[in-house]
Amino acid sequence: MKKIGKIIGLYDKYIMQTYKRVPLCIEKAKGVKLWDVDGKEYLDFFPGWAVSGIGHCHPKVVAAINKQAKKLLHVSNNYYSEPQALLAEAIIKNSYPGKVFFANSGAEANEAAVKLARKYGHDKGKFEIITMTKSFHGRTIAMITATGQDKVKIGFEPLPAGFIHVPFNDIEAVKEAVTDKTAAIMLEPIQCEGGINIATVEYMKALRALCDEKDIVLILDEVQTGMGRAGKMFAYQNYGIEPDVMTLAKALGGGLPIGAAIARGKFGGVLTPGTHASTFGGSPIVCAAALAVFEAIKKDKLLANTNKMGAYLRKKLEALKKKYHFVKEIRTVALIIGVELNIKGEDIYKECMKEGLLINCTQDTILRIMPPLNVTKAEVDKAVSILDKVFSKL
Numbered sequence: 001m002k003k004i005g006k007i008i009g010l011y012d013k014y015i016m017q018t019y020k021r022v023p024l025c026i027e028k029a030k031g032v033k034l035w036d037v038d039g040k041e042y043l044d045f046f047p048g049w050a051v052s053g054i055g056h057c058h059p060k061v062v063a064a065i066n067k068q069a070k071k072l073l074h075v076s077n078n079y080y081s082e083p084q085a086l087l088a089e090a091i092i093k094n095s096y097p098g099k100v101f102f103a104n105s106g107a108e109a110n111e112a113a114v115k116l117a118r119k120y121g122h123d124k125g126k127f128e129i130i131t132m133t134k135s136f137h138g139r140t141i142a143m144i145t146a147t148g149q150d151k152v153k154i155g156f157e158p159l160p161a162g163f164i165h166v167p168f169n170d171i172e173a174v175k176e177a178v179t180d181k182t183a184a185i186m187l188e189p190i191q192c193e194g195g196i197n198i199a200t201v202e203y204m205k206a207l208r209a210l211c212d213e214k215d216i217v218l219i220l221d222e223v224q225t226g227m228g229r230a231g232k233m234f235a236y237q238n239y240g241i242e243p244d245v246m247t248l249a250k251a252l253g254g255g256l257p258i259g260a261a262i263a264r265g266k267f268g269g270v271l272t273p274g275t276h277a278s279t280f281g282g283s284p285i286v287c288a289a290a291l292a293v294f295e296a297i298k299k300d301k302l303l304a305n306t307n308k309m310g311a312y313l314r315k316k317l318e319a320l321k322k323k324y325h326f327v328k329e330i331r332t333v334a335l336i337i338g339v340e341l342n343i344k345g346e347d348i349y350k351e352c353m354k355e356g357l358l359i360n361c362t363q364d365t366i367l368r369i370m371p372p373l374n375v376t377k378a379e380v381d382k383a384v385s386i387l388d389k390v391f392s393k394l
């Protein structure tokens, strides 16, 4: 029997069935490639939902983890440790003057941002959080409430009060929803889970102006778009504005679990002792890994490669669009890529897997493609040729 059969048996017996899994069991990975337990090789163009943003097991990240593991893995947040300090410095130097709170996941980073906004608005009676339809903000009770998709909420009611959804990229809808109770507006600059929906520059600038005018906290969820994937270190840098709070997770840890909320200027002082905490947040081992991610992006010039390969991949996908009538639209920002189809995409992504290419399908009809930032031209060529082959059989 193939090795995977036994492992799937154990999952069926011992693990909650909360995921729609495909029959693929990964054993090891390096860069853009990974191998299953039976030795088959794959090209990973959706590495862990964008977690392995600089590729799997990046040598700088692995070295940093090894080095730190010999010294100190975890220490309580009542003490100081150097990796946490250096990582916070790196984040701030790459974004805007402010302060960082460390958590362990995207949902937790967003919880910190929402708690900050609630605390900031509290004495003025402001508590409402406006978010966007088709957004995705995580799976805690507050974050499924913030998420603008009914499917994540069903069965979990009653949900916390004070969350309102409006359509994305519609400034008039936001203006109508704002009241004197509005504490925050929270959105992803590019809705990834929602189907690669890209905020326009005018919209983002108008949101910034509205938040300034009404003393509303502007929260950008950059859990998926951050760490270079949008061609700049953070996607907001494509818009000529700064958020009041940005949240990061996924690619920040180079494969280890981390979340961070980065509050600009005065917002950095809102959460005080006793108001928020995390046992594991900012542990030395995870911060050492994340610091190595920043170093790798800089030293390996990965932002330049991201922009170059993003443009190249887009050009190649546009050629596929001309060839296949069921390709409706291609939406990209650097290496954040959505291919919208007129047909369901599930079979395509499964067929790609059989051919040795891992991608994702979201919102039924949108192929989501997010190769590591250090992807090469040859790897793009190979991935697109697999897509072409799969498309040609439809």
Ligand SMILES: *Cc1c(COP(=O)(O)O)cnc(C)c1O
Residues within 6 Å of the ligand: 049, 104, 105, 106, 107, 108, 110, 136, 137, 138, 139, 188, 192, 193, 221, 222, 223, 224, 249, 250
């Ligand atoms: C993945 C994701 C989250 C949730 O992150 P977790 O680490 O799974 O809690 C939140 N927001 C966005 C935009 C995401 O892509």
